[in-house]
Amino acid sequence: MLSRTASDLYWMSRYLERAENLARMLDVCYSLSLMPQAGRTDGNDELAMALLSTGTLEVYQQRHGELNAERMLQFFALDEDNPASIYCCLQAARSNAHAVRGRITADMWENINATWLEMRGIAEQGLGRYGISRFCEWVKERSHLFRGATSGTIMRNEAYSFIRLGTFIERGDNTLRLLDARYEMFGEESEEVSDRSARGYYQWSALLRALSSFEAYAGVYRGSPAAGKVSELLLLRPDVPRSLRACVEELNHILASLPGDNGRPAQRLAAELEARLRYTSIEEVLDEGLHAWLSDFIGQVRQLARTIHGSYLEVI
Structure with missing residues (x-):
């Protein structure tokens, strides 16, 4: 193509x-x-x-x-x-x-x-x-x-693959940025807010609804939404369609299916990001600091997008 x-x-x-x-x-x-x-x-x-x-x-x-x-x-x-x-x-x-x-x-x-x-x-x-x-x-x-x-x-051909690549790059980036924007707005309060806080409940619920994940949260966890559980759901669970891990797994699968050797840098980076998410726990994320972790991964997704562009989309 x-x-x-x-x-x-x-x-x-x-x-x-x-x-x-x-x-x-x-x-x-x-x-x-x-x-x-x-x-x-x-x-x-x-x-x-x-x-x-x-x-x-x-x-x-x-x-x-x-x-x-x-x-x-x-x-x-x-x-x-x-x-x-x-x-x-x-x-x-x-x-x-x-x-x-x-x-x-x-x-x-x-x-x-x-x-x-x-x-x-x-x-x-x-x-x-x-x-x-x-x-x-x-x-x-x-x-x-x-x-x-x-x-x-x-048809399930290369055109379909590039359409899906665009979808999941954008979706994964959006999930990261929404979580990070909430942190920037409310700082440490976003990690420490009480489950019983009406303000915290509505803020976390709003974030889940923005990502069509409120019902998924209710089906997986008990109690009101709070930082650790919401972050785990939206970052690390592969069965939530708009979670970061679900998006990265799709990207890895799509890139691995594209023919030719030009895409190896993008394929390698996508595989590394999937492995990182697969073997990371939410405790490790919170120990590092949610904002720091999100900022780093936003950069990684941006780098993957640049690598995809350099491998497949630059007009030679």
Whole structure:
């Protein structure tokens, strides 16, 4: 497969996954921001988690100054000048899909093209009139439909592999960044909060819901969500679809199946990361410090993405 084609497929799926992840995060942070906590009523701290996890806090402050809920929601949902907005992610995904129209199925193209056309209509209508919760649910639904069309219609060839590579790189990175953003917002409190704390319960529950893991947590652990158990679930359990370990295992499997010798550096790094997660306990993670461990692994996932790009996606 040509590197340019592989790159377009890879980034198409990354942008779609990124849009869904942003929608999940916005929906949960917005809901949490409406709940008065510790005498606060503005909820800006919860919404600021989105800025921290995407690394856009400084960009937002340069353009808009003080944190404002309405401006932050617009910034992440429909801002055409914010590359990290859902609007720009869906626009980029559609552009990549158009470039590889001949390598994806009609169902996939029709889904992503219709999503972009609807996105433009929502932008014209405005978020205030459409509704933030309704908008986030729409983004998630369109992402699910695209994955369903992909799974049900495309051949299991290299195109399919690069689509899945993009999905799991983006998903694993998102899980790490959401956990780390929560730590940056609440510091040591995020590791020491009591199971009986209403604030801690809602914060950890919000994080689990953002990653569709609340039901999984309830099925595995007893009691209210707390740092150690939530971190173990989202980092080390292979049976949770959005956990870091599940994503890395998928990446390792996909890379190992690609032919040729060019991908050996990426294959080796993915295998090393999977082994690290397989044989690491949550006690070791917490002893090292959750923030330090997360920061290190964010760098490792970023390095894997660069290695994949150098091995397969650079146009020679």
